[in-house]
Amino acid sequence: MPKRILKIIVLGNASVGKTSLMTQYVNRKFSIQYKATIGADFMSTEAVIDDDRITLHIWDTAGQERFQSLGASFYRGADACVLVYDITSARSLTSLDVWRDEFLVHTGGKEETFPFIVIGNKCDKEEERTVEKERAELWCKSKRGKPIEHFECSAKTGQNVHEAFLHVTKLALEQDTSDAQEVFIPEHIDVDHDTKPDQGGCGC
Amino acid sequence: MPEYDDDRLYDQHGFLVTIPISSQLRARQDTQRFKTKVKWITYLQKYYKSYPKGPTELSDKEVREFFDTYTPNKIDGHEMEIKLLCREGIPSQFRPHLWMRMSFAKHNMSNNPGLYKDLCEKSKDIDTVSTRQITLDISRTFTGHRYLCEPDTMDQIARVLRAFSIYNESVGYCQSMNFICAFLFLFFENEEEVFWMLNSVVDDLLPGYFSQVLAKVQVDSLVVQFFLKKYCPKVYSWLITNHCDLRLFLTSWLMCIFTTKLPSITTVRLWDTLFSEGDKILFRTSIALFILLERRLIGMDKKPSKFFGKTYEIDDGIDPLIEWYTSIPIEHIPCPVETPGHFKEVLESLLPAMYNADLLIDTAFNGLGTFMRHSINSQRQKIGKEILKETAEQVKRRIERMRRLGGDVETVKQLEEWVDSAETEPHIETGKQPSDGTCHIV
Numbered sequence: 001m002p003k004r005i006l007k008i009i010v011l012g013n014a015s016v017g018k019t020s021l022m023t024q025y026v027n028r029k030f031s032i033q034y035k036a037t038i039g040a041d042f043m044s045t046e047a048v049i050d051d052d053r054i055t056l057h058i059w060d061t062a063g064q065e066r067f068q069s070l071g072a073s074f075y076r077g078a079d080a081c082v083l084v085y086d087i088t089s090a091r092s093l094t095s096l097d098v099w100r101d102e103f104l105v106h107t108g109g110k111e112e113t114f115p116f117i118v119i120g121n122k123c124d125k126e127e128e129r130t131v132e133k134e135r136a137e138l139w140c141k142s143k144r145g146k147p148i149e150h151f152e153c154s155a156k157t158g159q160n161v162h163e164a165f166l167h168v169t170k171l172a173l174e175q176d177t178s179d180a181q182e183v184f185i186p187e188h189i190d191v192d193h194d195t196k197p198d199q200g201g202c203g204c
Numbered sequence: 205m206p207e208y209d210d211d212r213l214y215d216q217h218g219f220l221v222t223i224p225i226s227s228q229l230r231a232r233q234d235t236q237r238f239k240t241k242v243k244w245i246t247y248l249q250k251y252y253k254s255y256p257k258g259p260t261e262l263s264d265k266e267v268r269e270f271f272d273t274y275t276p277n278k279i280d281g282h283e284m285e286i287k288l289l290c291r292e293g294i295p296s297q298f299r300p301h302l303w304m305r306m307s308f309a310k311h312n313m314s315n316n317p318g319l320y321k322d323l324c325e326k327s328k329d330i331d332t333v334s335t336r337q338i339t340l341d342i343s344r345t346f347t348g349h350r351y352l353c354e355p356d357t358m359d360q361i362a363r364v365l366r367a368f369s370i371y372n373e374s375v376g377y378c379q380s381m382n383f384i385c386a387f388l389f390l391f392f393e394n395e396e397e398v399f400w401m402l403n404s405v406v407d408d409l410l411p412g413y414f415s416q417v418l419a420k421v422q423v424d425s426l427v428v429q430f431f432l433k434k435y436c437p438k439v440y441s442w443l444i445t446n447h448c449d450l451r452l453f454l455t456s457w458l459m460c461i462f463t464t465k466l467p468s469i470t471t472v473r474l475w476d477t478l479f480s481e482g483d484k485i486l487f488r489t490s491i492a493l494f495i496l497l498e499r500r501l502i503g504m505d506k507k508p509s510k511f512f513g514k515t516y517e518i519d520d521g522i523d524p525l526i527e528w529y530t531s532i533p534i535e536h537i538p539c540p541v542e543t544p545g546h547f548k549e550v551l552e553s554l555l556p557a558m559y560n561a562d563l564l565i566d567t568a569f570n571g572l573g574t575f576m577r578h579s580i581n582s583q584r585q586k587i588g589k590e591i592l593k594e595t596a597e598q599v600k601r602r603i604e605r606m607r608r609l610g611g612d613v614e615t616v617k618q619l620e621e622w623v624d625s626a627e628t629e630p631h632i633e634t635g636k637q638p639s640d641g642t643c644h645i646v
Binding site for chain 2: 005007014015033034035036037039040042043046057059062063064065066067069070071072073074076077093098099102105
């Protein structure tokens with residue numbers, strides 16, 4: 001059985017909490033000391049789904065609009081996409097259209113079937129809320145294909161973060177993408193590799 | 205500038221240390237720094253009569269007076285000497301003065317008296333896309349830094365960035381400028397000087413890196429990739445085989461000029477060379493980093509790429525790998541890497557341990573040998589054509605969207621102009637070279 005690696009991209013406006021969500025999911029930690037992400041950052045973790053171990057490669061991206069120019073190189077080979085807005089910023093919800101459209105253009109993914117989920121982050125800041133849950137759900141239903149699953153999360157408290165990432169992982173697994181072949185690597189890694197003579201090739 | 209005495213946790217510039225530096229390396233660097241300072245003093249005494257003779261240490265005030273009273277005057281024939289001295293490192297006492305003069309900052313500041321003050325006044329209460337982003341980023345710059353996170357300093361950084369956003373409207377504010385601006389505050393107390401230094405970086409040395417459309421940084425990343433084919437073929441073929449391109453890593457290296465990846469004592473040495481030699485050093489440095497990390501990335505059992513007769517073998521006495529990575533046991537590093545993600549993970553876990561600035565600079569400059577500016581530029585234009593074509597499509601969609609949603613009219617106009625020039629005469633701008641003529645050594 002080959003080992004499966006899934007590539008998940010996290011998108012959304014600057015400061016909605018993409019890095020915090022990813023770190024909360026991977027390390028179960030929250031810090032107020034994040035740096036603004038420039039370009040893209042990466043973390044990997046494992047998820048167990050129906051007894052199968054899945055390696056997740058989560059790519060976190062810069063949120064300022066001009067960084068969308070870099071999309072082509074960052075989104076390549078993505079299996080799923082997490083769209084993040086901040087429940088205290090209405091603008092960050094409306095921007096999801098842009099992030100989603102650009103993502104689809106760059107990856108050539110089909111609008112109706114490509115696995116997306118939407119996360120409304122910072123739900124611990126209820127008193128500052130400007131985006132009602134219903135409004136975000138309406139946005140999720142307004143897209144072609146099945147309604148996009150919506151999660152209100154808090155990267156700070158950890159609320160719902162695991163559920164959301166688990167769900168997107170399942171969606172990505174269900175999706176029988178044609179380039180799935182590309183992300184398979186042999187499960188059995190040759191532990192003696194280091195001691196064997198150079199077998200030629202590029203050594204990868 | 206506060207003194208940092210607690211060196212268990214913070215480095216000499218006030219950054220939190222995640223990987224400790226080896227004491228042997230530190231001792232060697234101290235000795236080296238002293239020798240380099242003597243060379244600088246000898247240089248200044250030789251060419252500048254007003255520099256006091258004798259071996260006495262000058263106070264910071266005396267140093268400032270020396271630089272301030274000296275009438276800028278271009279000296280021919282000493283560029284090479286200065287270049288080599290900058291590669292050895294500028295003594296910290298001279299650093300801000302020399303950066304101001306080698307870059308175009310001093311020149312621009314003298315030609316625009318009072319401008320910074322006006323800009324601060326004008327930008328004080330404005331609310332724009334740029335200023336909103338600055339406010340979001342200011343507390344997410346060098347988090348955990350001993351000095352840069354103080355409220356007063358954060359206000360200063362914000363003020364410079366806000367002023368700059370109305371001074372250079374086509375750039376406005378681009379994420380990553382926050383890191384550059386904050387880093388400058390470690391060496392300058394005067395906000396106005398930081399403003400003009402930032403302007404030098406953004407406008408003179410790295411034009412196009414921070415614009416509304418991020419095309420140039422992509423091009424430069426791919427130019428580095430192109431040169432890896434020659435200088436570091438094993439890493440190059442790994443990248444090709446794994447459908448991985450360097451934009452994934454280099455965007456942040458280049459846009460933040462290494463400040464977020466390398467230890468500050470190494471970064472500052474690279475900045476010394478940036479202000480004396482221009483953007484070319486970004487290529488040299490990036491390539492050198494891959495050369496030095498090659499075995500960690502593609503496998504320790506593999507012989508490193510042949511590299512101008514210089515191979516950094518373990519038995520060389522100074523093993524860069526062991527010396528740098530004292531606290532990262534090799535078994536903790538997945539090697540050889542298997543995916544672009546792992547490549548990034550390994551690469552970036554090693555960069556904060558890269559304390560040996562002398563080795564990095566030796567590899568980047570002496571190791572790579574002559575590195576022609578025109579070959580960088582011709583590659584830039586070649587790769588630029590493709591990237592500009594690709595980016596223009598994306599920008600057209602952005603314009604269309606902004607029109608539909610009522611986006612900022614000025615930005616739309618700028619973007620249209622950008623598309624127009626990208627389509628009619630695709631061209632990637634080249635940074636000014638500090639030795640181009642307008643700059644004065646002292």
